[in-house]
Amino acid sequence: MRVIGAAVFVLLLTSPLDAGPDAGAQPRLVSRGRKWVATWAASAHGPYPSGNASAQPVLDFAFDSPDRGAVDQTFRLIVKPDLWGQRVRLRFSNAFGTQRVTFDDVFVGLQSSGGNVAAGTNQRVAFDRGRRSLTLGPGASAFSDPVSLPFGARAERRLLAGRKLAVSFHVVGASGPMTWHAKALTTSYLTAPHAGSHGAEESDVAFPYTTTSWYFLDAVDVETPEHTQLVVCFGDSITDGTASTLNGDDRWPDVLSRRLHEAYGDRVAVVNAGIGGNRIAGPPAYSPSAPFAGGPSALSRLDRDVLSLSGVTSVVWLEGINDLSAGATTDAIIAGFKDGVRRLRAHGAVRVIGATITSSLGATTASGTPENDAKRKTINDFIRTGGLFDGVADFDAATRDPQTGGLKEAFQPNSTTGGIGDRLHPNRAGYHAMGSAIDLALFAPGRRK
Secondary structure, eight states, X not given: OHHXXXXXXXXXXXXXXXXXXXXXXXXXXXXXXXXXXXXXXXXXXXXXXXXXXXXXXXOTTTOSOTTTOOBXXXXXXXXXXXXXXXXXXXXXXXXXXXXXXXXEEEEEEEBOSTTOBOXXXXXXXXXXXXXXXXXXXXXXXXXXXXXXXXXXXGGGHHHHTTOOEEEEEEEESBOOSOEEESOOOSOEEEOOTTOOOOTTOSSOTTOOEEESSEESEEEEEEEEETTOEEEEEEESHHHHTTTSOTTTOOSHHHHHHHHHHHHHGGGEEEEEEEOTTOOSSOOOXXXXXXXXXXXXXXXXXXXXXXXXXXXXXXXXXXXXXXXHHTTOOHHHHHHHHHHHHHHHHHTSSOEEEEEOOOOOTTOSSGGGSHHHHHHHHHHHHHHHHSSOSSEEEOHHHHHBOTTTSSBOGGGOSOTTTXXXXXXXXXXXXXXXXXXXXXXXXXXXXXXXX
């Protein structure tokens, strides 16, 4: 009987947890006076390979078929926490999957260089109070159990600023269509198909392939003091970081983050919920028969990509340029803003900052026409003076050349690929100007709307 009991106990620890659609919202125990706050996030926009990756290597050798997805192989994703702490939890998502997917041998450690993990930091991740694997059905997501890290103590946090985590996990069998975030602009690492489980290894020898995208992982939480605030940067490719520097962490949300930490320390966190090509009001959802690179509309993904994140207190919303390209009217765009702000405020103490739309005059996209530029100005006037938002981030004023009406020339060159830029996406200098234009007092700890 003792042998049978031991076998049952082992089975309970090692059998997959089959998480349903609501598993991502399960509460987890935290210490008194503390709470979970998102320290990193990545909005999923569809199954691989839909979307617009940036500086992506050829992935034909890593994934032989989008329908089969990952096959008995290990991912080592590199992510940069905005806040550090000694306890974290990870959220995995099968939002766009069409079949059950199982992950096991999940580990999290401190990246040293490349795909290597710093010696002695790689920690095993469990689910549902100790199980070593997780099975997600189509559309489901789930948090891991809390993981104690052998680093991240308060005395170490100054040295950890800018460092990154390596999150490793093995896909059991074939995953089917992979939920992903295309434009990570961060290098992560992959084993070959059928290579098996290598997440426990500190070396990156078993990871010959690289990718500039994130897969399945869509949030990392850190345990923080209960007064910690979270700012979610919500938007399209200009928030996602198109034309910023690969591995440079120089998107405008990154610039805002560094300024906030300098001003308020660890009392405020910033995460990025941008998706390249995203629109406010359409299309409403991903359709396999008509895939759209911009993913589900901002309004349809609001619950999953903003309100489901732990500890949200403020949102900076920059969007609308892709709606103009698609022929949306100013009235429709403004109505979308009103609907989104109403839902955000209904969630509780959420402060919403409206960001003015930057110029794309002269761009090759439809948004670059004089007619659409006039619509953009009308929308910006509403954002500045319409009374809808709790504050304004005037990105237009920070980046527009008053002589030409387009982006300033200094913000044009594409720092990722060279050339003269697309007159739509700022470069590093432009993103720095945007992140520097935001009034930090809008996010002062303890400030009320």
